[in-house]
Structure formats: C-alpha cells, structure tokens
Amino acid sequence: MSKGDTKLLKKERLEGFIESLLNDHVVFGPVKKNDLRLLDRIESVNDISLDRGNTMNSAKNALFPQTERLFAYCHGEKVVEIDAPSAEGRGLVLFGVRPCDARGLLLLDKVFGGSLKDPYYCDKREKTVVIGVACDKPDPKCFCLAMGGGPCSAEGSDLLLLDLGDQYLVKAGSPKGKTLLKNKAFQKIDKEALARADLVEKEAEKSMNQAVLAQAAIGEGLEKHLETLFDDPIWDDITESCLGCGICTYLCPTCHCFDILDETGQSTGERIRIWDSCQFPLFTHQASGVNPRPSSKERFRQRIMHKLCYLPQNGNLSGCVGCGRCVTECPVNLDIREVIQKISAREAK
Amino acid sequence: MENPYVPFLMRIENVILETEDRKIKTFVLAFVSEEDRKRFAYVPGQFAEVSVFGKGEAPFGMASTPTIPDHLEFSVSTIGVVTGALHNLKKGDIVGVRGPLGNGYPLDAFKEKNLLLIGGGFGFSTLRSLTNYILHDQNRQAFKNLTIIYGARKPGLLLYKADLAAWGKRHDLNLHLTVDQEADGWKGHVGLVPNITRAVAPSPKNTFAVVCGPPVMMKFTLPVLKDLGFNDEDILFSLEMRMKCGIGKCGRCNVGSKYVCSDGPVFSQSELSKLTGEAHF
Numbered sequence: 079m080s081k082g083d084t085k086l087l088k089k090e091r092l093e094g095f096i097e098s099l100l101n102d103h104v105v106f107g108p109v110k111k112n113d114l115r116l117l118d119r120i121e122s123v124n125d126i127s128l129d130r131g132n133t134m135n136s137a138k139n140a141l142f143p144q145t146e147r148l149f150a151y152c153h154g155e156k157v158v159e160i161d162a163p164s165a166e167g168r169g170l171v172l173f174g175v176r177p178c179d180a181r182g183l184l185l186l187d188k189v190f191g192g193s194l195k196d197p198y199y200c201d202k203r204e205k206t207v208v209i210g211v212a213c214d215k216p217d218p219k220c221f222c223l224a225m226g227g228g229p230c231s232a233e234g235s236d237l238l239l240l241d242l243g244d245q246y247l248v249k250a251g252s253p254k255g256k257t258l259l260k261n262k263a264f265q266k267i268d269k270e271a272l273a274r275a276d277l278v279e280k281e282a283e284k285s286m287n288q289a290v291l292a293q294a295a296i297g298e299g300l301e302k303h304l305e306t307l308f309d310d311p312i313w314d315d316i317t318e319s320c321l322g323c324g325i326c327t328y329l330c331p332t333c334h335c336f337d338i339l340d341e342t343g344q345s346t347g348e349r350i351r352i353w354d355s356c357q358f359p360l361f362t363h364q365a366s367g368v369n370p371r372p373s374s375k376e377r378f379r380q381r382i383m384h385k386l387c388y389l390p391q392n393g394n395l396s397g398c399v400g401c402g403r404c405v406t407e408c409p410v411n412l413d414i415r416e417v418i419q420k421i422s423a424r425e426a427k
Numbered sequence: 428m429e430n431p432y433v434p435f436l437m438r439i440e441n442v443i444l445e446t447e448d449r450k451i452k453t454f455v456l457a458f459v460s461e462e463d464r465k466r467f468a469y470v471p472g473q474f475a476e477v478s479v480f481g482k483g484e485a486p487f488g489m490a491s492t493p494t495i496p497d498h499l500e501f502s503v504s505t506i507g508v509v510t511g512a513l514h515n516l517k518k519g520d521i522v523g524v525r526g527p528l529g530n531g532y533p534l535d536a537f538k539e540k541n542l543l544l545i546g547g548g549f550g551f552s553t554l555r556s557l558t559n560y561i562l563h564d565q566n567r568q569a570f571k572n573l574t575i576i577y578g579a580r581k582p583g584l585l586l587y588k589a590d591l592a593a594w595g596k597r598h599d600l601n602l603h604l605t606v607d608q609e610a611d612g613w614k615g616h617v618g619l620v621p622n623i624t625r626a627v628a629p630s631p632k633n634t635f636a637v638v639c640g641p642p643v644m645m646k647f648t649l650p651v652l653k654d655l656g657f658n659d660e661d662i663l664f665s666l667e668m669r670m671k672c673g674i675g676k677c678g679r680c681n682v683g684s685k686y687v688c689s690d691g692p693v694f695s696q697s698e699l700s701k702l703t704g705e706a707h708f
Contacts, residue, residue: 148433149433153521158436160433160434162430192675194431194689196431197430197431308703308704309704335679336671336672336676336678338432338483338484340480340481340482342480342481347481349478351432354678361679363669364667364669365485365506365510366641371705383704387684388681388684392684
C-alpha cells in the first residue's frame with residue numbers, strides 16, 4: 079500500500095468531518111432506534127452509534143430501498159401521462175458500513191449495472207461515498223473471512239476507518255477515496271501507526287470464531303460441486319425446517335429480487351418496485367398455475383444455488399459475504415454455515 | 428440515463444377474439460408517437476411488457492411481424508389481474524409497452540436452412556410472428572423449406588384462423604394442424620403434437636426445429652426430435668418463466684446461471700443441457 083492511500087484521523091476530528099459531509103450530502107449511518115441498530119439517514123453527527131457488531135439492515139437499503147417509486151402517472155379515459163422521476167441532486171454518504179456489507183455493494187453494482195443499467199440504483203450509486211468502519215472486534219456470528227472478505231478489508235469502501243485507540247487509520251479503497259483523503263481533516267501516516275494497525279488487523283482476524291470459519295469455509299470449486307448436487311436428496315434434509323418466511327432474503331446484503339406493481343387511485347397511480355423473495359411460493363407461480371418451485375425445498379435450494387453457484391458462474395462475487403444476519407435471525411435456526419458444511423461434505427452421486 | 432422501466436404509450440386499434448372459449452384475444456396496437464415506432468426494432472421471438480395503467484404489467488411475445496412496422500400485436504389469455512384488465516379494454520384505449528425484450532429467434536442462423544416450427548396452444552404466437560416474417564416477399568427466398576406443426580385441444584382453440592387459411596393456400600410451406608380429438612368437420616390431423624411431429628417431420632439435415640408451447644408439449648417433443656436425428660444445437664425452445672423486469676435484474680426468471688428474460692427466452696437444447704437442473708425438461 080502506498081503512503082498516499084493511507085492517512086490518520088484524530089478521533090476528535092471525526093465529528094467535524096461528518097458534519098462537513100452533512101452540509102452537502104444525504105448521510106446514512108448506524109443509529110439506535112428502539113432496541114435495534116439500523117443504518118438510517120442521520121440529521122446530526124450525534125445520531126451515530128458506533129458500537130461493536132453490525133446494523134440489523136444492510137447498506138443495500140440505502141441504494142435499493144424496500145419500496146421505491148419508479149414513476150407516477152395520470153390515467154384518464156383516453157389519455158395517459160407519465161411522470162418519471164429525475165435523479166436526486168445531492169450525493170449520498172454511507173457512513174459506518176461494515177466490510178461485509180461494503181463488499182455486498184460490489185455484487186449489487188454488477189447486478190444493477192452492466193450493459194443495461196438500472197437507473198434508480200446507478201444514479202444513486204454514482205454519487206455515493208462508502209465510508210466503512212473496520213471490525214476490530216468481530217461479532218461471534220460473523221464469517222466474512224470464510225467467504226473471501228475480511229474484518230478490516232477496504233474492498234467496496236471508498237474509505238475504511240480502523241480504530242487505533244485515540245485515532246483512526248484511514249485507508250482509501252477506491253480512487254474516489256483517494257481524492258477524499260486530500261481533506262484537511264486527515265493527517266500523514268507514521269510508521270508507528272502502521273505497525274499498530276497491522277497488529278489490530280491481525281488480532282481482529284485471530285479473534286474471529288475459528289470453529290465458525292472452518293465450518294463455512296468455501297472449498298475450492300464449491301460452485302462445480304453444487305451443480306452435481308442439484309437433484310440430491312440432501313436438500314430434503316436441509317430444508318425440512320424452513321418456514322419460507324423470507325427473513326434471510328430481506329436482511330441479506332446481496333439479495334436483490336424485486337417485484338413491480340401499481341398502486342392507484344381513480345385517475346392517478348404510481349408504479350413501484352418492492353423487495354420480493356425467492357422463498358415465497360408466488361415468486362415463480364405462473365398465471366397458468368404452473369410453479370417450477372412448488373415447495374420450500376426448491377425455493378431454499380434456489381437461494382443457495384443462486385448465491386454460491388449461479389452468481390460465481392456469471393463472473394460475479396459469491397452471493398454470501400458472511401455477515402451472519404440470516405444465521406441469527408432465522409426463526410428455526412437454519413444456518414447457512416451448516417448448509418455449506420453439509421454440501422461440502424456430500425459426495426456427488 | 429435511459430429508463431428501461433418506463434413504458435411508452437400505444438393505442439388499441441382493434442381487438443380480435445381468437446378462440447371459442449373467449450379466453451384469448453389479440454390486441455392490435457398502434458404507436459402513439461412516431462419516435463417510439465422508429466425505436467421499436469424487433470425480431471420474432473422477442474417479447475414486451477404490456478401495462479394496463481392502474482393494474483400493472485405482464486410479459487407477452489410479439490405475435491406480429493416486424494415486416495409490418497406500424498402495429499404490434501399481442502395475444503392475451505385472460506388468466507390473472509393484468510390479463511383480465513386487458514380483456515376489458517376496447518378500441519381507442521391506451522396501454523403502455525416496454526420493449527422489445529429478450530433475444531428472439533436467431534434469424535441469421537436460420538438463413539439457407541429448412542425450418543420446422545412446432546407450436547402448441549397459446550405458445551404459437553411468436554411462431555406466428557416468425558412464420559409471417561419468413562413468408563414476407565422480401566424474406567422468403569432467404570430460407571429453405573418451411574414446415575409448421577400446430578396443435579390445439581379443439582379446432583375452436585386454434586389461433587389466427589385467417590392466417591392459417593392463407594398459409595393453407597400457399598405452396599411454399601407444409602402446414603400440419605392437429606387437434607387432440609376427432610371433431611365435426613375437422614380435416615386436419617388428430618393426435619398430440621409430439622406424435623404428429625414423429626409422423627410428418629422433415630429430414631433433420633440442414634434443418635432447425637423451433638419449439639414453443641406448454642412445458643409438457645416441449646418435454647415430449649424433445650425426445651421425438653432427438654430420435655429423428657436432430658442435433659441439440661438445432662433444436663430451439665422458447666421458454667416460459669414468470670418474469671417481471673424483463674432486463675435481468677429482478678431475479679424472478681432465473682434458471683441455472685441464465686435469466687430467461689435477458690439471456691432468452693430462446694435457448695438451444697445444447698445450451699439448456701449445460702444448465703443446472705431446472706432448465707431440463
């Protein structure tokens with residue numbers, strides 16, 4: 079890492095830095111709401127709560143909200159007028175994003191970008207700055223290392239803050255981040271801080287639950303292995319307890335399936351998109367009555383196959399970044415780490 | 428940035444009741460804006476999302492041919508919320524259209540080839556588009572022999588009766604119509620599409636088989652075509668999956684590593700056989 083990519087930020091200067099961003103950006107940060115920690119829009123730097131662990135929702139909510147208006151329209155007897163939205167002028171700052179969620183955004187970038195761009199996501203994304211905060215004390219449920227990420231990885235963050243006690247080491251993870259580092263709030267890095275950062279990073283990785291990591295580790299060629307297991311009876315075992323509630327897909331930082339529908343009054347209406355879930359029976363239920371995924375077995379298999387087989391086959395990242403939300407929130411403890419372990423151990427027939 | 432979610436407007440010019448059970452109507456749509464008409468360049472086999480404002484949108488293959496560029500036609504079976512609302516619309520009403528979407532049939536690969544088109548029921552709409560494209564004066568000589576096998580449960584459920592009558596009079600195609608059971612006055616074949624295919628299909632040499640119909644028809648037609656000696660690369664299916672966005676984002680039509688809406692809906696059997704599980708008949 080070149081020295082230009084890394085700087086220091088005194089803790090007492092963080093507030094001022096965020097205040098300066100609030101002037102001309104919409105800023106999201108981790109806040110406490112009732113009993114939950116959520117990534118939500120903040121009005122003041124005092125709203126931010128930088129506790130250990132992650133927010134209940136992920137960074138995807140800011141760029142791909144649960145409901146989003148695509149356009150509004152008036153529909154009269156013989157006339158229809160469509161009012162498509164123009165892009166929001168102000169840029170977004172996502173502050174306090176954990177490295178797993180920042181990495182999840184890279185996957186969403188490929189889904190919503192590409193040759194045919196999704197303008198709602200891409201317009202926001204182009205004007206977004208992701209300021210991650212490294213997990214110097216990873217949560218016991220986390221397994222980002224097993225999925226190819228890391229608790230202090232700057233992948234997906236424009237800037238990543240690493241807590242060194244009285245100051246943050248600030249790494250630039252992108253050209254956008256490098257430009258931001260020119261801000262006067264940041265100071266030159268010194269050898270001592272670099273050595274200290276190295277130690278903190280190593281400690282963070284070492285402190286991660288090693289048993290959990292071993293369990294979830296994606297072996298080489300898991301995607302190929304999964305292809306051979308499509309018709310395997312193992313899916314009956316794995317999915318027996320699944321209720322099909324879809325909470326795993328709603329909290330997942332990379333799940334992105336949606337539905338498009340109309341909400342209307344007599345002469346005006348809106349076309350909106352809302353999150354959908356491959357775990358719901360109606361997701362693939364065709365009007366003719368045919369449903370290619372009739373039970374929770376096919377639906378849960380689709381979730382695993384899409385994340386760990388189809389997305390990598392299409393040159394994208396793995397669809398699991400190891401944030402652990404689906405593990406802790408599943409009402410029947412259907413644990414993706416155990417699923418990966420069972421799949422890896424299963425001999426292809 | 429162009430917005431692929433915003434439809435353009437079309438006006439209903441005509442509504443044709445296709446079937447005796449009154450469930451399928453063909454909507455003839457005219458472009459409201461000349462700009463949209465110019466922009467909407469499509470090939471047979473592609474589809475579009477048709478909006479009924481206030482109800483939502485649903486995907487339909489174009490039943491019309493690009494050789495008649497002034498109109499689009501969609502055949503709609505009344506079955507859900509959007510299709511039910513469409514059936515209640517009348518001449519002069521406005522609908523929204525997004526598209527063209529999907530890959531469509533590989534017309535360049537079809538050139539200098541014999542074509543065997545196999546359709547069943549409602550799935551015949553894009554094959555009608557393809558047939559009318561091939562039969563157009565400026566296109567016919569680019570393609571060799573054309574054989575069409577089209578089946579429905581009853582004669583009264585066959586679509587596009589005027590087209591079928593016109594095609595029946597031509598000498599440059601072999602038209603085989605079939606129904607499931609004998610019916611009064613029926614002069615065509617009697618039997619299921621796979622069986623008729625086995626009986627009347629041309630030689631697989633230099634021939635593409637293009638299949639579009641209900642999943643069960645496609646499933647039983649595939650082994651017949653393989654028995655007849657068709658290569659996997661020369662057997663094309665137009666797949667059906669529930670679709671929404673039409674541009675490979677919303678995840679609904681995912682089959683293996685492909686999205687039916689943006690990678691398809693037309694796939695060769697050789698592509699499908701390489702895909703995981705769900706794409707196999």
